Amino acid sequence: MDFKIHTFFLLHFALLYLPVLSSNLCPSYICKPPSMAFTANTCLYNNKEASTSYARECPDNKLCVYADESNNKTCTDAVLSFGQSFVGEKCKTNADCYNGFSASNCANGICQGYSASHFCTSLYQCMPGNSCIKGICSPQIEIGQKGCSSDYDCVQNGACNVTSELPETNTCYEVFSFDPHSPVGYCYNQQSMLCKYTTCAQNGADGNYYCTSLQVSDSKPASLCSSDQSDCTSKPDNFFNPPYVANQYCACGYNSEGNAYCNLFIGDGPGLSLLSIRAKWYSSEAILKCNTGRREELNCIKDYWDENNFNAYYYWTVYFQEYNYIIGSEKCVLNTADSSYVYAKKLYNGDSGDSDESSGIVLGISLIIGLFLH
Numbered sequence: 001m002d003f004k005i006h007t008f009f010l011l012h013f014a015l016l017y018l019p020v021l022s023s024n025l026c027p028s029y030i031c032k033p034p035s036m037a038f039t040a041n042t043c044l045y046n047n048k049e050a051s052t053s054y055a056r057e058c059p060d061n062k063l064c065v066y067a068d069e070s071n072n073k074t075c076t077d078a079v080l081s082f083g084q085s086f087v088g089e090k091c092k093t094n095a096d097c098y099n100g101f102s103a104s105n106c107a108n109g110i111c112q113g114y115s116a117s118h119f120c121t122s123l124y125q126c127m128p129g130n131s132c133i134k135g136i137c138s139p140q141i142e143i144g145q146k147g148c149s150s151d152y153d154c155v156q157n158g159a160c161n162v163t164s165e166l167p168e169t170n171t172c173y174e175v176f177s178f179d180p181h182s183p184v185g186y187c188y189n190q191q192s193m194l195c196k197y198t199t200c201a202q203n204g205a206d207g208n209y210y211c212t213s214l215q216v217s218d219s220k221p222a223s224l225c226s227s228d229q230s231d232c233t234s235k236p237d238n239f240f241n242p243p244y245v246a247n248q249y250c251a252c253g254y255n256s257e258g259n260a261y262c263n264l265f266i267g268d269g270p271g272l273s274l275l276s277i278r279a280k281w282y283s284s285e286a287i288l289k290c291n292t293g294r295r296e297e298l299n300c301i302k303d304y305w306d307e308n309n310f311n312a313y314y315y316w317t318v319y320f321q322e323y324n325y326i327i328g329s330e331k332c333v334l335n336t337a338d339s340s341y342v343y344a345k346k347l348y349n350g351d352s353g354d355s356d357e358s359s360g361i362v363l364g365i366s367l368i369i370g371l372f373l374h
Contacts, residue, residue, distance in 0.1 A: 026252035026260050031332040032056045043336045044073035051258065055336040064336040073336060083299060087113030088128040088291040090303045100124075113137075113291065123152050123293045131292045133167075140292060141172045148172050151193055152292040157282045159193035162186040175282050180213040181239045190246065197266055197275065205241035213237045215246050216267035222324050225250035225262045232262035254329040254337040261324035270323055274316040281305065281313060315348035 027046070032038060032054040038045060043064035045054045058064050058075035066073050084098040085091050089111050097104040097111035105112050113127045114120055114137045126137035131153045133141075140155045141148050147167050148160035154172035162170050163185035170185070178184060178194045186192070187200035187209040195211035202209050215234040217223065225231035232250050236243035248263040264271050281287060281301065290300040298317075302310050318341050319326075326334060326341055335342050 026051075026258040028052045028256050028258040029254040029329065029333045029337060030054060030256045031330055041074040041076075042072060043075045044071075046071035053337075055330075055333045057332050057335045063339050065339075085111045085299060085303075086124060086291055086294050086297070087111050087126065088289060088294065089300050124291060126291065128289055128291055143172055143174050146171050152295075156287045156290070156292065156295055161194060176279055178211045180211050182211050184209045184211055199246065199266060201237070201240060201244045201246075203240050203244075210239070212244060212246070213239070214267040215265040217248075217262065217265050218245075221264055221268040222261045222327050225260050234265050234267075251324050253325050253327055254333050255327070256330065256333075257328070259328065261327055263324045264320055270316060270320040274320045277309070277313045277316055280309065284309075311344075311347040315344045318344040 028051065030052065032045070036045075036054060038054075038056055043056050043058050046052075047054065053071065055064075062075040062077060064073045065076055085096050086098050087104060089097075090109055091097050091106035091111045092109070094106045097106050114125050114130075115127055116130050116137050116139060118126075118137045119135055120126055120132035120137045121135070123132040126132055129140060130137040131140050132138075133147070133149075133153055141153050141158070142155055143158050146169065148154050148170045149162070149167045151159040153167075154160050157175055158172040159175050160170050161173055161184065164170065173194055175193045176196050176198070178192075179196055182195075184192050184194055184200050187202060190201055191198055192200040192209075192211065197212065197214045199212045199215055200209055201212050215237075218233045218235050223231075230247075232248040234246040234248075236245050246265065248265060250260050250262055252258070252260045266272075266275060284305060286301075286304040286306075287295055289304045290297070294300045298310075298314060301313060305313070322338060322341050326338055329337070
C-alpha cells in the first residue's frame with residue numbers, strides 16, 4: 001500500500017486546532033474508555049461540552065487525520081501530499097517535479113533546472129551550485145567573498161552578512177561561525193545563520209544587531225503556562241542594554257489535565273541536539289546536491305543524506321518543535337493526535353515498519369522550522 005505522511009500537513013492542522021494561550025481554554029486528551037462507542041473509523045472524538053477529546057489508536061498502516069471542523073479525526077490509508085520534488089531533487093517522472101518554475105522536468109532521475117548563465121526569476125529555478133543573482137543563474141559565492149544579498153547567494157555552508165543594500169559590500173561567512181555578542185549586519189525575526197546558536201537581537205544602547213548567548217528557559221523547560229509569551233521567557237542576556245530576554249509561545253498540549261506548556265528554547269536539551277545534527281548536515285557533502293533555497297527542506301535531505309543521519313535530523317526537528325504538545329501525553333493519544341512525532345520516533349529508533357510504507361513518506365516540516373529557526 002502506498003502510505004504517505006506529509007508532516008507539514010499534519011503539523012499545520014496540529015497548530016491550527018490546538019489553542020495557543022491560556023491553559024483554561026485547553027481541552028483534555030485521554031484514551032477512549034471501553035464503554036464508549038466509536039463509529040468504525042473514528043480515532044479521535046472531540047466532546048466540546050466536556051472539553052475533552054477521546055483517542056483510539058488506528059490499525060497498523062493507517063493514519064489518524066482530521067475529518068472536519070469538529071476536530072474529530074478518522075483512520076485513513078493516506079494523507080493528501082504536497083510533496084513534489086524541486087530542482088535538484090529525485091524524481092521518476094515529470095509529474096514528480098514541481099511545475100511552478102518553468103525549468104522543472106525529470107531527467108536522469110533528477111528534477112532539472114537552469115544551469116549557470118541562464119536567465120532566472122527565482123533561485124529555485126537554478127541547478128544546485130547556483131543561485132539567481134541579478135537575474136542570472138550564477139555560481140554561489142564562496143566563503144570570504146563579497147556580492148551576496150541573502151544567505152542563499154552563498155555556498156551551501158555559508159550565510160550572508162548583510163550590512164547594506166549594496167551586495168558588493170556584503171560578505172559570505174561560514175554558518176554558525178559568529179560567537180555570542182559578535183556584531184551581525186542584520187537580524188531577521190531574532191535569527192541569523194551566522195550566529196553560533198542561530199539567535200540574535202538588537203542592542204538598545206547602540207541600535208546594532210549582535211548574536212546572543214545560548215538561549216535557555218528561565219524556568220524548567222516546557223514549564224506550565226497560563227497566559228501568552230509573558231510566561232515563556234529565556235534567561236536574560238546581560239550583554240545587551242537593557243538585558244535581552246527572548247520569548248517562546250504557550251500552547252495547549254495533548255495531555256489529560258488540559259495543561260498548556262511553553263515551547264523550548266534552542267539551548268534546552270532537544271534544541272541542543274537539533275543544533276548538533278543541523279551543523280552536521282551543513283558540513284556534509286550531501287547538502288551540495290540541494291538547490292540553494294532547498295538546503296533545509298527535508299525532501300532534499302532525505303534524498304541525499306544517509307538514512308541514520310536523516311532519521312536523527314527528522315526526529316530532533318519534530319521533537320524540538322512539538323515538545324510542549326507531547327509532554328505528559330498517553331501513548332494512545334500521541335498515536336492519534338501527533339502522527340508525525342510517533343513516526344519520527346519510530347524511524348529514529350530503527351523501527352520503520354514495512355519498507356514499502358517508509359519509501360512513500362513525503363516530508364515538508366522544514367516549512368514549519370523556518371518560522372522558528374530562520
